[in-house]
Amino acid sequence: MSGDRYRVYSKYLKDKYGCKVYKLPVNLPGTCPNRDGVLGAGGCIYCGEEGAGFESLSALVPVREQVERNMEYISNRYNARKFIAYFQNFSNTYMSPGKLKKYIREACIPGVVGINISTRPDCISNRHLEAVKEVELEKEVDIVFEMGLQTVNYHSLIKVNRGHTLAEFIDGVLQTRAAGFEVCAHLIPDLPWDDRLDVVESAKILSALKVEQVKLHSLYVVRGTVMEDMYLKGKLKLLTMEEYVERVILFLEYLDPSIVLQRLIGRAPEENTVTANWDTSWWKIKEKIEEEMEIRDTRQGKKFDYLGGKAVKNFLSDGYHR
């Protein structure tokens, strides 16, 4: 962590690739089994029509063109040289393995060092993983699966209508890691149905599963969602920014210090939201979390002492021979 109080994604990428690396959003033409009727029709209660992505080009634009246009824009603005194409919206493995391979190949243009594929844990199969591994080796890029979990509390997962429980997430992570890919788990620490114990357990389960990366974001209310209706009818009480900060710090304290944090808070879309990030810019909230960690002199992994036989550690000291 060298000076930082948690493992920062941008530094991790810089160490790995030797320069700053930028993510390029890519919008694949697809949907989600929790929206098209296969698992459910309404989707997660917070999910808008655009899925999770709001900064990408239309899915009608061919994948290669999306990557080229976004790359050109970011290169000109930041003098960037290396990029990760990020398949962001909806569930990007909810298609045949062949189609997925085709899209990955299209995204692999010079300058692209990695592909991040955002998906649901129940949209991972060995056939998909084999296909992705084939193209990863062929194109010599690093492919990471970003998997939505949001909370380990399976009662809350039902309340937000995720359409899967904790078991499917564990299965998805185990399959993906066994196939030789890194996993980034997405989590919402301030779900109103969760308490701090759930946040601690989320950190512990992700650490035990040995995911490589985590992305945190706050709960925001998008127009046209089931959650908007709940919010406007007074059936949803959002947590405060102070509670979000508390929960993120608590989460980090229990998280394995080797796990990389892609984000401590997401950038909320400015349009189409009823309320998001307490009308505060994401970087101010990030700074608040970092300042608070400094004041408390705490860090990621401070309470990471619970794996590997916690109760028998006394029997493992050098002086113990029997």
Ligand code: SF4
């Ligand atoms: S899994 Fe993702 S795309 Fe599908 S309904 Fe939930 S938030 Fe939307």
